[in-house]
Amino acid sequence: MPxxxxxxxxxxFSAVLAAADAMVKAAAVTIVYYGQxxxxxxxxxxxxxxxxxxRAVEAGIEAGNTQSNGGKVITHYIVPNPPENVESVLPIHFTTKSEPFRVM
Incomplete structure (x- = not known):
């Protein structure tokens, strides 16, 4: 399964926090990276x-854009099946920190 x-x-920060919260509550996904x-x-x-x-990204966009203190979603992107060479270069792989929360 891809x-x-x-x-x-x-x-x-408030927008990314709201987005991350909404994403994990809306769908069976695991946060693998957070950063500046x-x-x-x-x-x-x-x-x-x-x-x-x-589903998670849709919920995250909605939550991030509803922040009253000026936070907003700038952009978003979904890659349905990233190849292994992309996973090895970008920080999107499961780590020892994220593995216990892996939903699959």
Missing amino acids: IAVGVIETQG AESARLIVAVRGQTAEVE
């Missing part, structure tokens, strides 16, 4: 089955 990856980039992209832009990446990742 394991998709979904990424959301936000402006501000540049300036006040933050990203969160989740992995799971393609349909679950799509």
Whole structure:
């Protein structure tokens, strides 16, 4: 089964926190990466089955854009089946930190 990856980039911490929270509550996905992209832009990446990742990203976008203190979603992207060479270079693989929470 292919394991998709979904990424959301936000402006501000509250938006990325709301997006991450909504993503894991809306679908069976695992957060595999969280970090700062540049300036006040933050990203969160989740992995799971393609349909679950799509549902999670939709929920994350909605939650990130409803922040009242100026946080908003800048961009998002879903890769349905990333090849192994992409997984080995980008920080989207399951780590020892994320493995206990793996949903599959």
